[in-house]
Amino acid sequence: MLKLSRRHWNNILIFVVLILMYSLYDWSGTKLDQATKPMPLVPEQAQLLSVSVANQRLVRVAGQWQLQPGGVSANAQQMASAWQFSILPLASAQVQPDWVPVAQASLQLVGEIAPQIWLLYPDPTLGNASSQPSYLLQQVGQGSLYQLNAAQARLLFLLE
Numbered sequence: 001m002l003k004l005s006r007r008h009w010n011n012i013l014i015f016v017v018l019i020l021m022y023s024l025y026d027w028s029g030t031k032l033d034q035a036t037k038p039m040p041l042v043p044e045q046a047q048l049l050s051v052s053v054a055n056q057r058l059v060r061v062a063g064q065w066q067l068q069p070g071g072v073s074a075n076a077q078q079m080a081s082a083w084q085f086s087i088l089p090l091a092s093a094q095v096q097p098d099w100v101p102v103a104q105a106s107l108q109l110v111g112e113i114a115p116q117i118w119l120l121y122p123d124p125t126l127g128n129a130s131s132q133p134s135y136l137l138q139q140v141g142q143g144s145l146y147q148l149n150a151a152q153a154r155l156l157f158l159l160e
Helices: 006-024 030-036 074-085 150-157
Strands: 048-053 056-061 064-068 103-109 116-122 134-139 145-149
Touching (some): 064 074, 134 150
Antiparallel strands (some): 048 056, 048 103, 134 145
């Protein structure tokens, strides 16, 4: 029988745990692949309750989407569908401290207490070279940025 002190047994236990952690780590890279896939704005199983953008609020009233203030709008249904079903590609940029968002949206999902806050930034990588501006979208609390074209940004954030 091995006679080891308590300190030596602790060291052996630490090494065993490290070996176990190393052997159970997922080396296939599937988690990395999932992080680079396009992401829906609203999770598939979630339902959109309301969206607040600037001084407008998109809500469902009597089975129809309405922008308040302003009443029923054909654009309201398109905006709700865009928030619910848009799938965005991941951008390679990272948010810089000097970036200022041009718009903010607050999404309330059914069954969620806290809203999701989304920030819209102009894409600084394009500069003025393109006639159509491009945008980057970030969910507050997450570091990932997603690409939006000008038409998507106008629809989601009611940009002029």
